[in-house]
Amino acid sequence: MNSGKPARKPDLIAVGGGAAPLVDKFSRSISYLRLSVTDRCDLRCSYCMPEKMKFLPRKEVLTLEELYELATGFIARGVTKIRITGGEPLVRRDIADLFTALGRRLGNGLQELTLTTNATQLAQHADALARAGVKRVNISLDTIDRDRFAALTRRDALPQVLEGIAAAKSAGMKVKLNAVALKGVNEDELPDLIAWGHSQGHDVTLIEVMPLGDIEEDRLDQFLSLAEVRTRLERRWTLTDNDHNSGGPARYVDIAETGGRLGLITPLTGNFCASCNRLRVTATGQLYPCLGGAERVDLRSALRSDDPERNLAEALSQAMMIKPEKHDFRMEKRGAAPAQPRHMSMTGG
Ligand code: SAM
Numbered sequence: 001m002n003s004g005k006p007a008r009k010p011d012l013i014a015v016g017g018g019a020a021p022l023v024d025k026f027s028r029s030i031s032y033l034r035l036s037v038t039d040r041c042d043l044r045c046s047y048c049m050p051e052k053m054k055f056l057p058r059k060e061v062l063t064l065e066e067l068y069e070l071a072t073g074f075i076a077r078g079v080t081k082i083r084i085t086g087g088e089p090l091v092r093r094d095i096a097d098l099f100t101a102l103g104r105r106l107g108n109g110l111q112e113l114t115l116t117t118n119a120t121q122l123a124q125h126a127d128a129l130a131r132a133g134v135k136r137v138n139i140s141l142d143t144i145d146r147d148r149f150a151a152l153t154r155r156d157a158l159p160q161v162l163e164g165i166a167a168a169k170s171a172g173m174k175v176k177l178n179a180v181a182l183k184g185v186n187e188d189e190l191p192d193l194i195a196w197g198h199s200q201g202h203d204v205t206l207i208e209v210m211p212l213g214d215i216e217e218d219r220l221d222q223f224l225s226l227a228e229v230r231t232r233l234e235r236r237w238t239l240t241d242n243d244h245n246s247g248g249p250a251r252y253v254d255i256a257e258t259g260g261r262l263g264l265i266t267p268l269t270g271n272f273c274a275s276c277n278r279l280r281v282t283a284t285g286q287l288y289p290c291l292g293g294a295e296r297v298d299l300r301s302a303l304r305s306d307d308p309e310r311n312l313a314e315a316l317s318q319a320m321m322i323k324p325e326k327h328d329f330r331m332e333k334r335g336a337a338p339a340q341p342r343h344m345s346m347t348g349g
Pocket residue numbers: 041047048085086087088089116117118138139140178179180207208209210211212344345348349
């Protein structure tokens with residue numbers, strides 16, 4: 001994708017025949033695609049993957065052209081928001097070309113193009129992303145203590161991450177910081193992290209850890225309920241519920257003392273599936289209609305088949321039939337198997 005343009009099969013722009021919008025069997029309209037462009041990552045966050053994570057052979061991963069074709073196929077079926085994710089999307093070579101190509105669809109079916117990144121390489125990419133039309137970026141940051149960051153991510157990369165965050169801001173993108181709340185790891189630091197983010201003008205969202213994929217530690221040792229975190233924050237600050245709706249699973253509160261907004265994502269303690277409007281596609285083209293489910297549709301086979309247009313249309317319709325009503329994450333027993341064997345870095349966070 002050297003030119004940043006789709007290289008072939010422009011007919012696939014009409015995947016699904018420009019046909020029916022995507023509505024699942026629980027009448028939820030699907031307008032949001034999270035598209036993973038790689039399962040690889042330059043960090044090894046201990047709650048996300050093991051130190052010796054096995055990555056997929058490159059040939060299994062969709063080409064940039066195929067990713068573009070899929071994305072435009074979803075746009076043809078009514079998807080208006082695409083988040084590029086991974087693994088770490090910015091480790092994929094020539095990824096800027098995909099942003100540039102998709103950016104051309106903004107205002108032409110696509111309303112928002114965004115990404116989730118660990119920001120280690122964001123300083124190099126921020127200007128190009130902004131030029132492509134990316135207005136908001138989600139950045140994962142679980143600690144602002146360098147030693148703690150190195151221990152948690154198994155890489156000493158906090159300075160690059162902070163540089164990446166600053167570059168995104170300078171490029172004019174709105175930054176949201178996402179932090180996974182982890183028992184005994186960053187729980188004592190969450191107020192400082194929130195206060196720092198707000199002082200920089202960034203929204204901050206906390207996330208409960210989910211039991212996805214095997215890691216070295218027991219999930220139960222990591223899990224920290226955000227209900228508990230909220231109670232602790234209320235002892236220190238004045239929190240007021242805010243009806244802001246980002247179209248996602250977060251509930252928001254305003255913090256009077258910091259002047260900022262805090263999002264809370266509670267997949268364990270507060271299920272939000274009734275309003276789910278999203279689908280996830282892995283870097284190998286597997287569509288998972290639910291992060292917590294095993295249901296899957298193979299879009300890569302459809303895309304590489306003799307009649308990609310028809311087969312993709314059928315695959316997307318099938319996905320609408322199998323999207324489950326809700327996920328069921330439990331974290332009750334020590335030593336329990338994960339809810340799904342796939343790591344978040346595989347499905348796309
Ligand atoms: N590498 C990029 C990043 O870290 O932002 C994008 C992919 S990462 C899988 C997306 C998000 O998933 C990050 O915010 C990360 O903290 C979160 N995440 C990873 N594993 C998780 C887990 N088991 N439970 C909850 N969140 C998780």
